[in-house]
Amino acid sequence: MERTPPRTPAAIQLAANIDAYKSLAAQQIMAANGAYTFNGRLPPLLPAIVVLDLSVGPDGELKSVRVHRSRDSEASAAALAAVRRVQELFPPAAHLMHRHARTFDFSETFLFNEQYRFQLRTLSGPQ
Numbered sequence: 001m002e003r004t005p006p007r008t009p010a011a012i013q014l015a016a017n018i019d020a021y022k023s024l025a026a027q028q029i030m031a032a033n034g035a036y037t038f039n040g041r042l043p044p045l046l047p048a049i050v051v052l053d054l055s056v057g058p059d060g061e062l063k064s065v066r067v068h069r070s071r072d073s074e075a076s077a078a079a080l081a082a083v084r085r086v087q088e089l090f091p092p093a094a095h096l097m098h099r100h101a102r103t104f105d106f107s108e109t110f111l112f113n114e115q116y117r118f119q120l121r122t123l124s125g126p127q
Contacts, residue, residue: 015091022106024091025054026122029108032085036078038117042124048075048112052083055103058094062086063103072112079110082118 015021030037051069056062065083070076093104109121 015093015096018096018106021091021093021096021104022108022122025056025106026108026120028086028088028090029082029120030123032087033082033118036082036117038113038115038119042111042119043113046111047114048072048110048116050075050079050110050112051107052079052110053105053107054083055105056090056093057103058092058097060089060092062090068107075110075112075116078112078116079118082110083108 015024049070050067050072053064053066053068054062055064062083065080067076067080070079097104110118111121111124112118
């Protein structure tokens with residue numbers, strides 16, 4: 001799937017550190033998955049939590065995504081599909097990459113409710 005470039009140069013400036021980058025990437029994932037997310041407080045007991053490892057190239061192209069941790073195959077499949085629904089390139093990551101690295105690697109945690117709708121840990125409030 002070909003991805004389109006990021007929307008604005010302002011997004012590049014906001015990704016000054018890893019936390020800012022993760023926040024921008026999480027916003028893109030949420031924006032591409034409105035029908036699959038939920039807002040508001042997290043439930044006291046989350047039925048499924050999935051941690052994904054993402055690898056992004058210097059230009060923001062998603063190179064790989066894999067499940068790092070999960071106990072629920074349905075939630076894992078939903079989390080992987082959510083990342084793959086993002087049509088735009090993620091923000092450029094070259095400035096955050098280690099000297100000889102080919103990718104910028106980070107993780108994101110998907111917090112699922114009983115309807116298998118999710119919030120992302122990077123953007124969610126306290127539980």
